[in-house]
Amino acid sequence: MKISSKANACNLSPMRKFHPYAVDAVKRGVKVYHLNIGQPDIATPKEYFDAVRNFSLPVLAYAPSNGIPELTNAVIDYYKGIGVNYTPNDVFITTGGSEALQMVMHSILDEGSEVIIPEPFYPNYNTFIRSSGGIIRPLTTTPESGYKYAFKDKIEKLINANTRAIMFTNPGNPTGAVLTREEMRLLADIAKEHDLYLIGDEVYREFVYGGESLASIGQLEDIAENAIIIDSVSKRFSACGARIGTVITKNKELQKQITKFCQARLSVATLDQVASAALYNAKGDYFDAVRKEYKLRRDTCYNKLMEIPGVICAKPEGAFYLMAALPVDDADKFQMWLLTDFNDHGDTVMFAPGEGFYATAGKGKNEIRIAYVLKQADLERAMDLLKLGIEAYNKRAK
Amino acid sequence: MKISSKANACNLSPMRKFHPYAVDAVKRGVKVYHLNIGQPDIATPKEYFDAVRNFSLPVLAYAPSNGIPELTNAVIDYYKGIGVNYTPNDVFITTGGSEALQMVMHSILDEGSEVIIPEPFYPNYNTFIRSSGGIIRPLTTTPESGYKYAFKDKIEKLINANTRAIMFTNPGNPTGAVLTREEMRLLADIAKEHDLYLIGDEVYREFVYGGESLASIGQLEDIAENAIIIDSVSKRFSACGARIGTVITKNKELQKQITKFCQARLSVATLDQVASAALYNAKGDYFDAVRKEYKLRRDTCYNKLMEIPGVICAKPEGAFYLMAALPVDDADKFQMWLLTDFNDHGDTVMFAPGEGFYATAGKGKNEIRIAYVLKQADLERAMDLLKLGIEAYNKRAK
Numbered sequence: 001m002k003i004s005s006k007a008n009a010c011n012l013s014p015m016r017k018f019h020p021y022a023v024d025a026v027k028r029g030v031k032v033y034h035l036n037i038g039q040p041d042i043a044t045p046k047e048y049f050d051a052v053r054n055f056s057l058p059v060l061a062y063a064p065s066n067g068i069p070e071l072t073n074a075v076i077d078y079y080k081g082i083g084v085n086y087t088p089n090d091v092f093i094t095t096g097g098s099e100a101l102q103m104v105m106h107s108i109l110d111e112g113s114e115v116i117i118p119e120p121f122y123p124n125y126n127t128f129i130r131s132s133g134g135i136i137r138p139l140t141t142t143p144e145s146g147y148k149y150a151f152k153d154k155i156e157k158l159i160n161a162n163t164r165a166i167m168f169t170n171p172g173n174p175t176g177a178v179l180t181r182e183e184m185r186l187l188a189d190i191a192k193e194h195d196l197y198l199i200g201d202e203v204y205r206e207f208v209y210g211g212e213s214l215a216s217i218g219q220l221e222d223i224a225e226n227a228i229i230i231d232s233v234s235k236r237f238s239a240c241g242a243r244i245g246t247v248i249t250k251n252k253e254l255q256k257q258i259t260k261f262c263q264a265r266l267s268v269a270t271l272d273q274v275a276s277a278a279l280y281n282a283k284g285d286y287f288d289a290v291r292k293e294y295k296l297r298r299d300t301c302y303n304k305l306m307e308i309p310g311v312i313c314a315k316p317e318g319a320f321y322l323m324a325a326l327p328v329d330d331a332d333k334f335q336m337w338l339l340t341d342f343n344d345h346g347d348t349v350m351f352a353p354g355e356g357f358y359a360t361a362g363k364g365k366n367e368i369r370i371a372y373v374l375k376q377a378d379l380e381r382a383m384d385l386l387k388l389g390i391e392a393y394n395k396r397a398k
Numbered sequence: 399m400k401i402s403s404k405a406n407a408c409n410l411s412p413m414r415k416f417h418p419y420a421v422d423a424v425k426r427g428v429k430v431y432h433l434n435i436g437q438p439d440i441a442t443p444k445e446y447f448d449a450v451r452n453f454s455l456p457v458l459a460y461a462p463s464n465g466i467p468e469l470t471n472a473v474i475d476y477y478k479g480i481g482v483n484y485t486p487n488d489v490f491i492t493t494g495g496s497e498a499l500q501m502v503m504h505s506i507l508d509e510g511s512e513v514i515i516p517e518p519f520y521p522n523y524n525t526f527i528r529s530s531g532g533i534i535r536p537l538t539t540t541p542e543s544g545y546k547y548a549f550k551d552k553i554e555k556l557i558n559a560n561t562r563a564i565m566f567t568n569p570g571n572p573t574g575a576v577l578t579r580e581e582m583r584l585l586a587d588i589a590k591e592h593d594l595y596l597i598g599d600e601v602y603r604e605f606v607y608g609g610e611s612l613a614s615i616g617q618l619e620d621i622a623e624n625a626i627i628i629d630s631v632s633k634r635f636s637a638c639g640a641r642i643g644t645v646i647t648k649n650k651e652l653q654k655q656i657t658k659f660c661q662a663r664l665s666v667a668t669l670d671q672v673a674s675a676a677l678y679n680a681k682g683d684y685f686d687a688v689r690k691e692y693k694l695r696r697d698t699c700y701n702k703l704m705e706i707p708g709v710i711c712a713k714p715e716g717a718f719y720l721m722a723a724l725p726v727d728d729a730d731k732f733q734m735w736l737l738t739d740f741n742d743h744g745d746t747v748m749f750a751p752g753e754g755f756y757a758t759a760g761k762g763k764n765e766i767r768i769a770y771v772l773k774q775a776d777l778e779r780a781m782d783l784l785k786l787g788i789e790a791y792n793k794r795a796k
């Protein structure tokens with residue numbers, strides 16, 4: 001039996017490939033500090049669980065294909081709060097940001113279509129795009145320049161007849177880079193000029209640490225036809241397991257296509273929608289508290305990194321990730337060695353090696369992504385382990 | 399901006415296209431009896447809601463990509479009960495049978511690949527296959543022969559170099575046709591001989607009314623490499639809103655591809671998985687009671703249909719659907735007329751017109767699908783309305 005050549009071109013998750021070695025380390029009694037996955041440790045607001053417990057219909061029925069009105073309206077109200085007006089026709093509730101991305105790619109890509117994405121990027125983009133017949137045209141950035149990517153000339157060089165969209169994560173995963181208003185405007189102008197979709201994966205919107213107001217490409221009214229927003233409750237409300245996301249677009253033709261995919265998969269889980277609508281009622285200081293906590297962690301992480309000679313890292317301004325170049329030959333080999341050969345008083349550390357975040361072969365070899373989703377004391381210990389690990393790794397008998 | 403040509407080749411749901419007219423009828427004070435959608439009215443077992451209420455972790459985190467062990471094991475135990483042995487590697491928990499279908503198509507289809515499916519078929523198959531670059535090669539059946547499709551010569555005529563799979567829903571949606579053991583064997587032999595995947599969408603497995611034991615292509619051990627089972631808790635436990643499904647395959651190469659798609663979309667909703675695992679503990683007489691209820695409805699539906707002169711319908715043996723040819727010129731026009739021009743004492747009825755279930759143009763024009771998901775008294779009234787409607791429609795001034 002044959003396998004799809006498109007499936008063959010997809011990869012297993014680079015974040016999960018060291019999992020079996022971590023399991024082995026734990027079996028040997030080693031404690032592993034996890035900086036490798038973006039699963040926040042912040043408590044999910046109790047509004048979620050209260051709503052779930054109060055659900056009292058006898059039949060757990062299909063929800064409307066595009067989402068339950070309570071949740072759609074909660075999303076619309078949220079955007080009103082950042083100055084963007086949407087109607088229910090513009091908002092599609094999806095099974096996580098993941099399904100939102102898959103539906104968008106199914107709707108806009110043909111065999112051979114291209115999407116321009118700054119690299120390093122969230123590796124699952126590759127699967128959503130490949131399975132829709134498209135490919136990623138990477139816009140390469142570097143640790144030395146803080147992974148900045150909004151450069152007109154560099155982007156325009158990548159545009160050709162097959163280009164359908166420019167996509168970015170803002171604030172960035174894996175880099176933590178945050179677009180300035182001017183950079184966002186520049187991307188919008190390029191999309192408009194070249195008649196491309198501009199896809200903003202904005203699931204980390206709340207996680208900005210410079211005191212700026214919340215940004216969205218939805219605020220740029222003149223590109224309403226081009227703009228596609230990917231959003232989710234996963235990170236915003238520490239509710240990753242709800243699998244509730246959103247695609248938002250004012251483009252009527254695109255709405256028609258997305259509706260087809262929404263109808264084909266019938267609906268999104270009913271209880272999770274009811275409970276996610278309640279999340280949007282979480283009290284106003286929830287975000288402030290969460291932002292304060294992550295900012296502290298970002299600072300810890302960054303300051304500890306700066307103490308390690310040879311590390312290259314620009315201070316990330318958002319999300320809860322940080323990308324850095326380490327003074328090691330190969331981050332993959334280093335990670336493996338940390339799990340199999342290293343421990344300090346019985347402890348070791350895991351991060352995500354950088355290569356899996358790049359489309360260009362050979363890039364990111366000495367880079368790593370750190371997800372700072374641990375409590376302060378654990379984070380400090382994890383960063384100390386990274387420092388000790390680098391020292392020991394570079395001194396080891398080869 | 400361009401739209402995907404594959405998306406353009408997908409359709410909106412034929413089940414939902416009359417929805418606005420039904421809304422209008424209700425606004426005019428007409429009561430609409432719904433035989434058009436497969437949303438069961440049976441109560442979801444309380445085990446589901448109990449499990450949800452008892453969930454007590456503070457963070458609603460991502461679940462493992464392939465599913466939580468409790469649910470995977472519940473699925474394995476269920477299959478053990480029908481004589482099929484699976485390991486955790488064989489079972490992938492998905493967001494409904496819908497995601498299961500999409501992942502399978504992404505894994506096996508290339509541009510131009512073909513899947514042989516008996517028509518009439520579940521219309522959403524078209525979207526999952528088209529968006530993966532494939533097309534449906536329909537195996538046409540007829541109301542006169544009870545929509546039977548397991549014929550070696552007819553199937554082999556449709557096989558060519560692009561054929562990747564034979565897929566069927568058993569028990570059938572929309573027809574209610576159930577494969578005999580011999581017919582299932584015949585399909586397995588064809589798949590084996592021609593090196594094709596055999597995809598059994600078996601979500602209606604429990605809904606058989608001839609006293610037979612539960613069937614699955616998983617029971618045919620010699621085609622373990624070819625067999626792909628699509629399953630779901632939606633119909634089995636009247637839990638459509640849980641969006642919990644499964645792909646099951648022993649084919650290692652396919653498992654590798656499906657794992658990629660599971661990882662890319664991160665996980666299935668955590669609470670729904672926990673609660674669906676509990677569903678499999680629903681007490682043993684649950685299925686007997688549900689089966690008895692649906693059998694009664696099937697009989698009501700069929701007997702009432704047989705009282706209408708000119709109807710062609712073979713008694714369906716399973717699922718909760720029935721397909722029939724009516725003595726009308728056009729089921730679409732008839733449905734529209736029922737909603738806009740007809741009522742009997744303020745009541746009218748909705749079904750799903752047949753054309754949307756066929757890939758071959760012009761087929762199914764005078765056929766309808768009935769979902770018998772109403773309580774006995776409502777079902778009787780709905781079927782009487784259908785009879786009265788046909789009489790009045792054929793006597794109307796044109």
